[in-house]
Amino acid sequence: MASNPAEAIALNARRAFEASQLVAPSERDIALTAIRTALSEKRDEVLAANKADMDAARPLVEAGKLSASLFSRLDLGKKGKYDSMLQGITDVAALPLPTGQVTFAKELGPGLALHRVTCPVGVLLVIFEARPEVVVNIAALAIKSGNAAILKGGKESTLTATLLSKIIADALAKTQIPSTFVQTVSTRSEISGLLAQDKYIDLVMPRGGNELVMSIKNQTRIPVMGHADGICAVYLDKSADENKAIRVAVESKIDYMAACNAAETLLVNESLVNTLWPKVANALAAVDVSLRCDAVTLAAIKGQPAEAKAQAAAAADFDTEFLGPEIAVKVVPSVGDAIKHINEHSSHHTDSIVTEDETSMSAWARGLDSANCFINASTRFADGTRYGLGTEVGISTGKTHARGPVGLDGLVIYKYVLRSEKTDGSLIADHEKGQGYTHTDLARDQPPF
Known part of the structure; x- marks a missing residue:
């Protein structure tokens, strides 16, 4: 009772x-x-x-x-x-x-x-x-x-x-x-x-x-x-396609800003600071997203429409789940540095790279310690229904x-089922003092009950 x-x-x-x-x-x-x-x-x-x-x-x-x-x-x-x-x-x-x-x-x-x-x-x-x-x-x-x-x-x-x-x-x-x-x-x-x-x-x-x-x-x-937080990042690699970069960055941020798979951080390869980054910044600003930029990315949009929506980032911004129309922006020198930043500051939920380089794709998939590692795709895909799981009970960022x-x-977990069909049952003595073990693989098409 x-x-x-x-x-x-x-x-x-x-x-x-x-x-x-x-x-x-x-x-x-x-x-x-x-x-x-x-x-x-x-x-x-x-x-x-x-x-x-x-x-x-x-x-x-x-x-x-x-x-x-x-x-x-x-x-x-x-x-x-x-x-x-x-x-x-x-x-x-x-x-x-x-x-x-x-x-x-x-x-x-x-x-x-x-x-x-x-x-x-x-x-x-x-x-x-x-x-x-x-x-x-x-x-x-x-x-x-x-x-x-x-x-x-x-x-x-x-x-x-x-x-x-x-x-x-x-x-x-x-x-x-x-x-x-x-x-x-x-x-x-x-x-x-x-x-x-x-x-x-x-x-x-x-x-x-x-x-x-x-x-x-x-x-x-x-x-x-x-999972405790949804601090997700999009990284624009040096070979990023302009159209892909804008589409992925914008949707990852604005599709549903209260979601745990919305982007909160945007990392920009240093080679794109004066070329692609201002275009992405303007696209984000056009949909009313505020930009919290490091010194380099802030300077690069001076005189651009996005400047009106930008301000200097604080260190804490890169550890913040905004859940609203803000995104933290930082320049990095390489894909390896992007991975290092995300592994240190993200919540290991969902992070996406925009790149045309196969080597960068491989490094991203291998080096990123996140539950969902995306390539040229919106972070908003991280969802049980969209994965074809029917629905989801939640998101796990742990190592269970x-x-x-x-x-x-x-x-589901599993149990081991051991079944003897010998007329007198099975004892370890039959194997360890007698005929030994065969350890032969069996078909997995039917459970033993």
């Missing part, structure tokens, strides 16, 4: 997870279809709850108590976001099951076979800020991958997240997946209690700013996977089993 509410939530999630492992995997897609149907039918109700959340949050923005970027992420009714949320469920359902896949198979000896088989992590605790659609994204990924999930959104999205969770639970109750397979909590005290439930919770995934992620890491013994956009593959 649970001794407190947080333990009860975690215990229910563990029991739901364990029960679900004995349900046919095909039932997961049936559950996803049921959830999509229910959310489609309840669209007006959800959007009404979302509007109420936004109306309550707007005064906080005006009072400076909530950032404009978080407020922007709260809106579920703009840019077809609701339809995208529903499509994400369909996309996840269409993906192959990530569990039950054999990644290693070997005969240890006659009649004795060892298989490494993918399996769910277990119970996930996902903590996120503002974006209510994350409830649905993570629920879909959790169900498809066989992981139970406990979700905590920002207080700004409480009404929306609570309603989405209820719709999901009601839909699950009509399937063979337990209704407590996906749960939400709404208070900070519940999170503090859940972070102590390392007996039942297997992985914590925070989605938010540096303050949130570091706070979570300091409060729990449960493994944490995620999953890195970059974390989709289904990032939510």
